[in-house]
Amino acid sequence: MKQFIYDKRLFIRRLFLIILDAILINIASFSALLIRFDFRLGQIPTEYAEAVLSYVIINTVTSIVIFFLFRLYNSLWKYAGIDELVNIIFACMIAGALQLIGMHFIFTIHVPRSYYPLSTLFMMALISISRFFYRYARRLSKRHHGSSQSRIMIIGAGEAGCSIIREISVSGYVKGTIICAIDDNKDKLGSYIQGVKVVGGRDKIIEAAERYDITDIFIAMPSASRKDIKKILEICKETGCVLKILPGMYQIINEEVSVTRLRDVEIEDLLGREPVNIDMEGIMNYVKGKVIMVTGGGGSIGSELCRQIVKHKPRQLIIVDIYENNAYFIQQELKSEYPDLDLVVLIASVRNSNRMNWIMEHYKPNILYHAAAHKHVPLMEDSPNEAIKNNVGGTYKMAKAADAFSVEKFILISSDKAVNPTNIMGASKRICEMIIQAFNKRSKTEFVAVRFGNVLGSNGSVIPLFKEQILRGGPVTVTHPDIIRYFMTIPEAVSLVLQAGAYAKGGEIFVLDMGEPIKIAELAKNLIRLSGYEPGRDISIEFTGLRPGEKLYEELLMDEEGLQDTKNKLIHIGKPIEMDEEAVLREVEELDRAAKEETDDIRTRVKQMVPTYVIKE
Numbered sequence: 003m004k005q006f007i008y009d010k011r012l013f014i015r016r017l018f019l020i021i022l023d024a025i026l027i028n029i030a031s032f033s034a035l036l037i038r039f040d041f042r043l044g045q046i047p048t049e050y051a052e053a054v055l056s057y058v059i060i061n062t063v064t065s066i067v068i069f070f071l072f073r074l075y076n077s078l079w080k081y082a083g084i085d086e087l088v089n090i091i092f093a094c095m096i097a098g099a100l101q102l103i104g105m106h107f108i109f110t111i112h113v114p115r116s117y118y119p120l121s122t123l124f125m126m127a128l129i130s131i132s133r134f135f136y137r138y139a140r141r142l143s144k145r146h147h148g149s150s151q152s153r154i155m156i157i158g159a160g161e162a163g164c165s166i167i168r169e170i171s172v173s174g175y176v177k178g179t180i181i182c183a184i185d186d187n188k189d190k191l192g193s194y195i196q197g198v199k200v201v202g203g204r205d206k207i208i209e210a211a212e213r214y215d216i217t218d219i220f221i222a223m224p225s226a227s228r229k230d231i232k233k234i235l236e237i238c239k240e241t242g243c244v245l246k247i248l249p250g251m252y253q254i255i256n257e258e259v260s261v262t263r264l265r266d267v268e269i270e271d272l273l274g275r276e277p278v279n280i281d282m283e284g285i286m287n288y289v290k291g292k293v294i295m296v297t298g299g300g301g302s303i304g305s306e307l308c309r310q311i312v313k314h315k316p317r318q319l320i321i322v323d324i325y326e327n328n329a330y331f332i333q334q335e336l337k338s339e340y341p342d343l344d345l346v347v348l349i350a351s352v353r354n355s356n357r358m359n360w361i362m363e364h365y366k367p368n369i370l371y372h373a374a375a376h377k378h379v380p381l382m383e384d385s386p387n388e389a390i391k392n393n394v395g396g397t398y399k400m401a402k403a404a405d406a407f408s409v410e411k412f413i414l415i416s417s418d419k420a421v422n423p424t425n426i427m428g429a430s431k432r433i434c435e436m437i438i439q440a441f442n443k444r445s446k447t448e449f450v451a452v453r454f455g456n457v458l459g460s461n462g463s464v465i466p467l468f469k470e471q472i473l474r475g476g477p478v479t480v481t482h483p484d485i486i487r488y489f490m491t492i493p494e495a496v497s498l499v500l501q502a503g504a505y506a507k508g509g510e511i512f513v514l515d516m517g518e519p520i521k522i523a524e525l526a527k528n529l530i531r532l533s534g535y536e537p538g539r540d541i542s543i544e545f546t547g548l549r550p551g552e553k554l555y556e557e558l559l560m561d562e563e564g565l566q567d568t569k570n571k572l573i574h575i576g577k578p579i580e581m582d583e584e585a586v587l588r589e590v591e592e593l594d595r596a597a598k599e600e601t602d603d604i605r606t607r608v609k610q611m612v613p614t615y616v617i618k619e
Contacts, residue, residue, distance in 0.1 A: 016075045020066060022132055023074075027065050027097075028058055030124035034117050053111045060104060065097040065125070074129075090130050098122030152178025155216045155243070157207070157234060158223035159185035159195045162248055166222045166264070167196040181214045204234055211241040220264060221247040239531075284504040288369070288411075289314040295367035296321055297352050297400060298374030300328025303415055303457065306496040307371050308332055314500075318344040320365050323374070324351045352396035355403070362407035369503065372400050373415040375431070382427040383550040386604050390597035393430035397437050398590050405445040413503045414438050414451040416511070418488065421453075422614045425550070429608045429615040436611070437590055439509055440583035448508035452499045453576070455488030455514075468526055472533050476541035478526045481548050486519040498573055505568050511576040512568075550618070586611075 031054050039045045069075065072093040074086075102118045105111040154170070156163050163183060170176050183195055186203040193200050201210050210216065219238050223231065231247070238245055246264040294311050298304040299321030305328070308321060319336075323329040326349055333347040346365065350357045352374045375393050376382055382389040397414065404412045416435055419428030435451045442449035458465050471478045490498075495514065502512035523545075527537040535541045548554070568575060589611050596607055609615050 019075055019132075023066060023069060023129060024062050026128040026132060027062050027125055030128055031058070031061065031121050033124045034120035035113075037120055038114050038116050050113050050117075053105070053113050054117075057101070057105050057109070057111060061097075061101050064100050064104070065094075068093050068097045068100070069129075074133075086133065087130060090133065091126055094122055094126040094129060098125065152176070152218045152244075153214060153216050154178045154180045154218045154220060155207075155210060155214070156180060156183045156198065157185075157204070157219060157221045157238075158226070159183045159187070159190050159193075159200050160223070160225075162224050163222040164195055166220060166248070167198055171196060178218060181216060182210055184210065204237060207234070207237050208240055211243060216241065216243055218244045218246065221245070224248045285500045286314050288504050289316055289500070291315070291317050292368040292410075293318045293320065293365060294369050294371070295319075295361075295365070296371045296373060297323070297396075298372075298415075299323050299347075300325055300330075300332050301373060302492055303496065304371070304373035305332045305335075306492045307373060307499065308336060310493070310496050310500060312336060312340050312343055318346065318365070320346045320348065320361070320367060322348050322350050322352070322361065324349065352400050353391060355399045358399055358403045359406070362403045362409070366407065367409055369411045369413070370400070370404050370409050371413050371415065371499070371503075372397060374400075375415070375434075377417070377427060379419070379425045379427050380549045382430075383425055386426040386608075387597040387600055389426045389430045390593055390604055390608070393427070394433045394437070394590060395594040395597065397434040398587075398594065401437055401441045401449065404447050404449075405441055409447050411503060411506055412438065412441075412447050412449045413499065413506065414449070415499065416451040416453040418453060418455040422616070423612065424616045424618055426605060426608065429612045432612045432615070433590065433593070433608070435511055436581060436586050439511070440581065440586045442509040443583045448506050450502065450506040450508065450510045450512060452502045452512045452514065454490060454495055454498070456490070457492045457495050458489055464522060464525065465529065468529050469533075472530060472535070472541055477544040478530065478541060479544050479546050480523050480526055481546055482554060483523050483545055485522045485548070485554050487522060488519050489525075490514065498570070501570055502568075502573055505570075505573065513574045513576050515571070515574065 032051075035046050035050060035054060036043065072089045074089060074093060098118060098121060101121065105113065106118075154176070156167055163185075167180055167183070170178070170180055180198050182201045183198050184202060184204060184207055185191075185200050188203070190200045191202060201214075207219075211219070219241065221231070221234060221238070223234075226234075235245070235247075246266065248264060289311060294316045296304050296307050296311070296319070299308050300323035304321075304323070308319060312319060321329060321332060329347050329349060333345065336343060336345055348361060350361060352358060352372075374396060376389050401412060414434055417428065417431045419425065420431035420435055421428075423429040423432055435453070438449040438451050441447070456464075468478050498514050502510075502514075505512070523543065526543055530537045530541045530543075533541075537543060593604075593607055593611065597604055601607070605615075605617050609617060
């Protein structure tokens with residue numbers, strides 16, 4: 003019955019378009035005469051008006067048949083675009099040519115020669131305007147629909163989709179009605195999931211959205227590949243519907259799929275990266291029942307480390323951060339979500355050896371994640387000694403304390419900027435890697451580093467900056483049109499850090515596969531579109547020039563480092579470069595002292611330790 007009603011509705015809409023086209027075709031014909039005679043109705047010769055009138059029925063029927071052949075009544079005009087416009091132009095040109103042949107050569111009906119091109123152009127304009135007005139009028143109408151009128155399409159008829167359908171049906175969390183479901187599994191076509199019919203695969207999304215007047219689309223495919231999600235989102239964006247999506251499985255570890263987990267589509271969803279496959283059992287085995295310490299635990303990476311660590315049931319979690327606001331926010335979040343968690347939050351600086359030694363002695367952590375660091379490239383270029391004090395000095399003191407108090411594993415969060423660095427921040431991170439490799443040779447603690455690129459949404463990254471600029475109305479600023487970066491979401495990066503910790507035997511530099519590099523300019527355009535604007539028209543993009551110490555591209559591996567594979571295809575091991583460990587640690591102490599003395603030649607000293615460091619004037 004419902005199918006009959008929807009088919010009837012489509013028939014009525016198409017009949018309306020045919021009638022509208024018939025009217026517009028004739029308006030175009032008589033408008034051509036009117037413009038030929040300078041808009042003076044009384045000056046149009048009677049024989050010309052009668053000639054056009056005599057051909058009205060043939061012209062109208064012929065034109066509508068041509069429109070049918072060009073599928074102008076099969077298109078979903080709510081989503082009209084350039085392809086539909088091209089179809090209109092060609093259909094009108096052929097209809098105009100047939101009118102010329104019929105009137106001039108077959109029936110020898112005489113009208114001014116300018117009548118034919120003018121009539122065709124008017125027909126093109128009127129038909130195009132009618133279709134695109136229909137599109138925007140329907141979109142405007144949809145914006146005025148209240149939340150109580152939401153008509154929902156579920157994409158994904160698996161277990162997650164079934165759970166979402168069931169929960170929406172019995173709870174009041176989402177105000178709306180689930181109308182249909184989409185799934186690429188042909189065996190499910192026509193079947194019912196919790197009373198909701200599966201109406202087709204992804205190729206039917208736009209058609210189903212039109213047929214069933216869908217206002218909201220929920221994507222319930224947490225185990226789907228990122229490439230599939232990206233393709234589906236590209237289709238869904240054409241519908242103009244409100245989009246919601248379930249996070250990937252790596253983000254909902256040990257948690258039930260729930261409608262409360264649905265979130266807005268973010269720029270991260272358009273990256274098209276494969277989902278991260280994590281050995282949960284391996285992580286659980288080395289985290290469960292252990293005392294875990296995270297330095298910089300209030301930052302973007304550190305706080306996500308804490309969120310994922312608590313899901314693996316540590317005995318105690320110790321968060322260390324120098325910034326009290328950051329520490330407070332993650333403390334409140336974890337206390338609220340995990341009331342039984344043994345959580346310790348301490349305000350402390352990794353530069354303070356006495357404070358770090360007291361914490362180590364008092365709490366005796368088994369595993370230490372060192373995420374505390376200065377990471378803003380331009381700021382560190384202006385304050386190079388601070389980069390050395392915090393990054394190099396802090397890492398050295400933490401490593402020394404971990405060795406002294408028999409920490410089992412020390413995992414350093416490093417950066418791709420450590421490879422062939424062109425800025426002091428990257429060079430300081432390379433020295434940090436050298437520190438942990440030097441300590442690993444002389445300690446029972448397993449020291450490792452995890453090196454990866456940019457994380458979307460982290461403090462100071464381009465995404466929050468772009469969002470703020472878009473909210474202000476633009477412009478969005480990009481340093482260079484060709485600048486590219488590797489990107490990974492924060493949850494992805496952190497889950498791989500945890501996995502690398504499980505693989506650690508000591509001395510490794512783990513390199514995360516960041517996928518394909520992305521042009522920052524393209525990222526900016528996608529974010530502008532995702533915010534409902536058109537790049538260049540609504541929000542402009544300005545190129546400001548490379549900042550001090552900034553490279554057009556980043557590298558994840560130095561020439562001297564080869565790659566070894568691990569069980570996870572997204573995690574590799576960079577082979578350690580031979581070094582004199584004792585000499586490295588002596589140079590680190592001297593470098594830290596020089597930074598504290600506010601030396602003017604800190605870059606030159608760093609260059610002596612990191613020969614690949616390029617000092618830019």
